[in-house]
Amino acid sequence: MLNEVINLQFTTVKDPLPDFIYQSLRSFSQGANTYRPQPSELIEKLSFIYKLPKEMIYLTAGADEAIQMFIHAYGEHTFAFTPTYVVYSDAKEFGKMFTEVYSIKENEFLISTAKINDASLIFLANPNNPSGFTSKEKVLDLVRNNSQAKVVIDEAYGDFANLSVINCVKDFPQMAVLGSFSKGYAMAGNRIGYIIANPEVISTVKNKAQWSNVSYLSVGAAIAALDHEEYFRDMRKSIVERRERFITFLKNNRFSFLPAKINAVVLRFRDENEGTKFYNFLCANNIISSYGNGNSNIGLNKSFVRIAIGNKSQMQILENVISKFGRKAD
Structure with missing residues (x-):
């Protein structure tokens, strides 16, 4: 044993994270003496990387906060393809209806892209935790077929697979993508992530978060990580x-x-x-x-x-x- x-x-x-992360945090540590809601430094960097307007980006305390924001805003009847990440089921804790759509067929994770008539909010993790993934084409089919619901594609593990649909968000007003620095940048303890969505959606969900919801030090760490891609x-x-x-x-x-x-x-x-x-x-x-x-x-x-x-x-x-x-x- x-x-x-x-x-x-x-x-x-x-x-552990490399030394260059904490070595880059001096100015962020000095600047952490005041509230810094939605620090522009990281938003501008993500805007440049994804070639999206800053109004489509909202920083969150990890993907978990973003999930809960969407549940509070749109989750009257939340659906998720399972097995999957547990935080989607927080809808039940918040007094919403929550439906699991079991999607393992033999050993494959295979979702249906058909319209879910009763859904107000649909979560799809891609790649999925604990396993499986959905092609970009099927993800977009799911979005197209469910214009009645907000469809949230959780790409917390997206850095491990070439499956991202971030560049399609601007084409679908009901679609959002969640990003995170927890896995692909080894920063789970820093609790830093972001929402990519159309400005109308951002305007609604941001009211479900604290006014100054992300750590300025975590923002600095995320910027340093992006500078060392x-x-x-x-x-x-x-x-x-x-x-x-x-x-x-x-x-x-x-x-x-x-x-x-x-x-x-x-x-x-x-x-x-x-x-x-x-x-x-x-x-x-x-x-x-x-x-x-x-x-x-x-x-x-x-x-x-x-x-x-x-x-x-x-x-x-x-x-x-x-x-x-x-x-x-x-």
């Missing part, structure tokens, strides 16, 4: 390579898993007993994973175990431990 606990429960990047591009490439090596390992050892485009892989076992046995085996070897829905998902039972992609040494240890597991997934 390992002495050091390896926590692969959450899909955070396991390596090559570093983070290489970081993401390395994570994807480790994920693909892990998938090859699972295939070679006859484990069943769901297709992945994020920094995690979901194993699927023949039943909940086998999933529980595997999860407990990892725990006994000081490896923490996400069991069933865990703390992050909805729509999974305990035959599913999600494992985040760790650093190189963590993944080697993980594979060594799994190699000793007595029974394989089906």
Whole structure:
């Protein structure tokens, strides 16, 4: 049994941020003595990158705040394609109707793009957490077919896949895209993200957030990350390579898993007993994973175990431990 606990429960990047991030924060630290609602420095940078007017960008305290803003503004009857991210189900906590559209067919995440007549708000994570993805064409079909609802495409993991539809938002008044620095830029603890939407939508949802809702230091960190895009591009490439090596390992050892485009892989076992046995085996070897829905998902039972992609040494240890597991997934 390992002495050091390896926590692969959450899909955070396991390596620390590079020194150049905090070295760039001096002026932002000095300027944090006052309220700074919607700091223009980051909005202007995102506007330049995406070639969109500043009025279409609103900064948020991570994607979670953005999700909750849309629920408060439009979520009278919220739909989400599951299994997916748990925060969409906050609609229930806020007194709204919430409907899960289960979208796993065999081992594939396949959504229907048909009109959802009762929907006022539809969430689609793309790439999806815990697994799966939807092509750009199908995303836009979903938007076109649901003009009666606000359709929010959550691209919190978008930096790991070439699936973004940000450049299409201006063509669909009911569409919004959520971005985040939590995963692709390893800044989950900084809580910084953004909404891309038409100005009318921004005008409505911004009233559901605090007036000065983002940390000025986090804004500075996000700007520094964008100024070092090559570093983070290489970081993401390395994570994807480790994920693909892990998938090859699972295939070679006859484990069943769901297709992945994020920094995690979901194993699927023949039943909940086998999933529980595997999860407990990892725990006994000081490896923490996400069991069933865990703390992050909805729509999974305990035959599913999600494992985040760790650093190189963590993944080697993980594979060594799994190699000793007595029974394989089906």
